[in-house]
Amino acid sequence: xxxxxxxxxxxxxxxxxxxxxxxxxxxxxxxxxxxxxxxxxxxxxxxxxxxxxxxxxxxxxxxxxxxxxxxxxxxxxxxxxxxxxxxxxxxxxxxxxxxxxxxxxxxxxxxxxxxxxxxxxxxxxxxxxxxxxxxxxxxxxxxxxxxxxxxxxxxxxxxxxxxx
Amino acid sequence: xxxxxxxxxxxxxxxxxxxxxxxxxxxxxxxxxxxxxxxxxxxxxxxxxxxxxxxxxxxxxxxxxxxxxxxxxxxxxxxxxxxxxxxxxxxxxxxxxxxxxxx
Numbered sequence: 625x626x627x628x629x630x631x632x633x634x635x636x637x638x639x640x641x642x643x644x645x646x647x648x649x650x651x652x653x654x655x656x657x658x659x660x661x662x663x664x665x666x667x668x669x670x671x672x673x674x675x676x677x678x679x680x681x682x683x684x685x686x687x688x689x690x691x692x693x694x695x696x697x698x699x700x701x702x703x704x705x706x707x708x709x710x711x712x713x714x715x716x717x718x719x720x721x722x723x724x725x726x727x728x729x730x731x732x733x734x735x736x737x738x739x740x741x742x743x744x745x746x747x748x749x750x751x752x753x754x755x756x757x758x759x760x761x762x763x764x765x766x767x768x769x770x771x772x773x774x775x776x777x778x779x780x781x782x783x784x785x786x787x788x
Numbered sequence: 789x790x791x792x793x794x795x796x797x798x799x800x801x802x803x804x805x806x807x808x809x810x811x812x813x814x815x816x817x818x819x820x821x822x823x824x825x826x827x828x829x830x831x832x833x834x835x836x837x838x839x840x841x842x843x844x845x846x847x848x849x850x851x852x853x854x855x856x857x858x859x860x861x862x863x864x865x866x867x868x869x870x871x872x873x874x875x876x877x878x879x880x881x882x883x884x885x886x887x888x889x890x891x
Contacts (some may be wrong), residue, residue, distance in 0.1 A: 642805060654824055674841070675833065699875070732800070753850065764851075771859070780869070782869035
């Protein structure tokens with residue numbers, strides 16, 4: 625019962641900033657709304673027994689990606705437009721495409737009738753995740769670690785080279 | 789823990805987030821908004837993966853979503869570096885006005 629109420633509250637915290645991002649023209653407000661949306665998603669992950677994912681969401685999304693976006697925003701501020709105001713374009717077709725996609729996928733989701741059985745996870749989930757990283761997912765783990773290294777070095781190189 | 793709420797609820801929630809991301813990418817005239825839309829779409833996928841992973845003893849969905857988060861972080865770092873370069877050369881942030889990457 626309490627879990628259901630918390631789920632609805634966190635859903636509201638997730639959805640309300642997204643609706644605000646859809647209607648606002650201010651980029652900096654949109655970025656900070658996105659942070660609130662990530663907080664709501666993190667709460668939902670806790671309710672789904674995925675505490676590790678909730679912490680990862682808070683650290684990387686709300687902590688890292690939001691800060692990166694704010695820095696990118698501050699560094700690309702033009703004096704032409706006032707502040708961080710942007711404009712809308714093709715409002716009708718954008719809304720139409722996403723609305724039609726939503727309708728069709730929602731029809732698909734209602735018809736499929738998902739059924740889930742309750743499964744008790746044996747042991748500590750975080751310890752299990754660590755074991756899976758080093759056994760079943762070792763190749764993906766190494767590849768993604770290398771990719772992250774290359775991506776961050778490449779990003780700093782790209783950002784530095786333009787300063788010359 | 790979540791028996792009271794049906795899976796369709798979460799499928800619809802992630803569906804809404806995904807379609808909102810697509811709408812943001814199409815409608816807004818700013819590269820940062822495009823990045824926000826991409827992040828929202830990745831988060832919608834993650835929500836589904838994590839939700840259905842709690843009924844999976846192997847936790848494959850949860851592992852996949854961790855990799856998705858790492859890829860999203862790498863993608864944002866690269867995209868912002870490219871955006872910074874574009875801004876230094878052309879003084880624009882609107883992806884529509886950008887017609888060439890070289891000269």
